[in-house]
Every structure is written in structure tokens, then in C-alpha cells.
Amino acid sequence: MNPTSESRKNDWRNVDADRYHTHTGEYANRVDRRAILEFIEGHSGVALDLPCGSGRMTRVLRAKYRTVSADYSPTMLEFASNDPDFVGARVDAFHLGFVSDSFDLIHCLRLSFHYANFERMLAEFHRVLKPGGILIFDSLNPWTLRWLLSFPLDLIRGKDSRSVHFRSKSELAKMLQSQGFEVVRTENRYLIPTRFYQYLPSTLQTLLSGMEKILPRSIRVLTYWKVLKPKGAS
Numbered sequence: 001m002n003p004t005s006e007s008r009k010n011d012w013r014n015v016d017a018d019r020y021h022t023h024t025g026e027y028a029n030r031v032d033r034r035a036i037l038e039f040i041e042g043h044s045g046v047a048l049d050l051p052c053g054s055g056r057m058t059r060v061l062r063a064k065y066r067t068v069s070a071d072y073s074p075t076m077l078e079f080a081s082n083d084p085d086f087v088g089a090r091v092d093a094f095h096l097g098f099v100s101d102s103f104d105l106i107h108c109l110r111l112s113f114h115y116a117n118f119e120r121m122l123a124e125f126h127r128v129l130k131p132g133g134i135l136i137f138d139s140l141n142p143w144t145l146r147w148l149l150s151f152p153l154d155l156i157r158g159k160d161s162r163s164v165h166f167r168s169k170s171e172l173a174k175m176l177q178s179q180g181f182e183v184v185r186t187e188n189r190y191l192i193p194t195r196f197y198q199y200l201p202s203t204l205q206t207l208l209s210g211m212e213k214i215l216p217r218s219i220r221v222l223t224y225w226k227v228l229k230p231k232g233a234s
């Protein structure tokens with residue numbers, strides 16, 4: 001692993017889980033949960049919720065899957081373990097300590113864009129997924145409001161702080177193919193950065209949600225991906 005990934009990982013080690021949980025906001029929780037519920041419809045088995053973070057999505061997964069929560073951050077895991085049904089482990093997504101072909105689903109929200117070498121993670125996800133298993137993750141799109149905002153943010157925070165990686169659909173499609181995945185479905189959502197919605201009055205949230213339906217999908221901030229490890233794959 002390159003040194004940048006190593007320091008990025010350690011950024012998360014002592015993250016304030018309480019703050020993270022509150023700052024995601026109910027609007028984003030609702031949109032994410034609805035999208036994931038649609039993506040997992042008709043599936044079941046054993047899921048890996050990685051990274052589980054504060055555990056905000058785990059209940060959605062449990063509706064269909066026996067779910068293992070996993071994260072690199074002990075503070076996030078501690079927060080998530082307040083859930084009485086919590087089953088979890090501390091892991092590094094680059095080196096998962098699970099045997100090959102273990103999971104029917106890997107659910108990986110808000111992680112891919114934090115790392116320059118996401119393809120290394122994809123290789124590990126492919127290894128621990130069963131043939132016929134599904135990976136769900138999200139990516140940040142270039143040429144969006146969030147992308148525009150990244151330029152002043154990088155200037156203010158310093159390039160190496162929490163800068164994120166924007167990847168086009170074609171770039172990701174190639175990366176997924178090279179790691180042995182087949183794209184099943186994608187869905188673009190959010191006109192503005194996901195966390196901004198919570199600061200808006202509900203009328204403005206509704207207005208933005210209406211505008212989202214009219215404006216081109218390509219300017220939406222985030223893409224959810226549902227991809228398959230094909231049945232014949234090892």
C-alpha cells in the first residue's frame with residue numbers, strides 16, 4: 001500500500017463517531033436507505049457492511065441478510081456496537097481477514113472516493129465475495145457541484161487532508177471490469193453535497209428533489225453501483 005493510503009487510513013482511526021452520525025443528516029439517510037433497499041430487493045444470505053461507520057445502514061441490510069459490521073475505526077465500531085444485534089470486527093478493507101468466497105453481499109458506502117487506489121480494495125472484495133455475490137458501493141462524480149466545491153476546499157484544507165477522488169462512470173466501469181466484476185445497475189442521486197441537505201428547510205429539500213428529476217442525471221453528485229462477481233469467477 002502506498003504511504004498516502006496508510007495516512008488516509010489512520011485519519012479515520014479516532015474519528016468522532018457521534019459527530020459523524022449526526023452530520024450525515026436524515027435526508028441523506030433516507031435517500032441512501034431507499035436506494036439500498038431497491039438494490040437488495042430479491043437477495044438474501046450473509047452481508048458484510050464495510051465500512052459500517054456508525055451503523056446507520058445496518059438495519060436496512062438486516063431486513064434481507066445476516067449482517068457482519070466491519071470498520072477500521074475503533075471509535076466507529078464502538079458507536080455501532082450500541083446496537084443490541086451488532087456482530088462486528090475491526091478490519092482494513094485492503095486486507096480483509098476473511099476466507100475467500102464468504103459473503104453474498106458487500107455493502108460499501110462512502111469509502112471508494114477516500115482512496116486513490118480503490119482498485120486494490122476491489123480485488124479484495126472480489127476475493128471474499130461468493131461467486132454470484134454482489135458489491136454495492138458509491139462514487140463521487142466529476143462535473144458536479146460537489147466537484148466544483150472540492151477546488152476551494154482543497155485550497156483551504158490543504159491538498160492532502162480529506163481531499164476525495166472523483167471518478168467518471170467510464171473510468172469506474174473499466175476498473176470494475178479489470179477486477180472481474182459485471183455492472184448490474186447504477187443510480188445517480190443528489191444535486192448538492194449529501195450533507196448540505198440537512199441544513200435546508202424541508203420546502204427547499206423538496207424543491208431540490210423535484211429539480212433533480214428534471215435536470216440531467218450527469219450533474220448528480222453521487223452514483224450508487226450494484227455489481228456482480230459472476231458465477232463462474234474464482
Ligand SMILES: C[S@@+](CC[C@H](N)C(=O)[O-])C[C@H]1O[C@@H](n2cnc3c(N)ncnc32)[C@H](O)[C@@H]1O
Pocket residue numbers: 008009012013015024050051052053054055056057070071072073076091092093094108109110111
Ligand atoms: C464516511 S464514513 C462512511 C461510513 C458508512 N459506510 C456510512 O455510509 O455511513 C467512512 C468510514 O470508512 C472507514 N474506513 C476508512 N478507511 C478504511 C479502511 N481502509 N478499511 C476499513 N474501513 C475504513 C472509516 O473508519 C469510516 O467509518
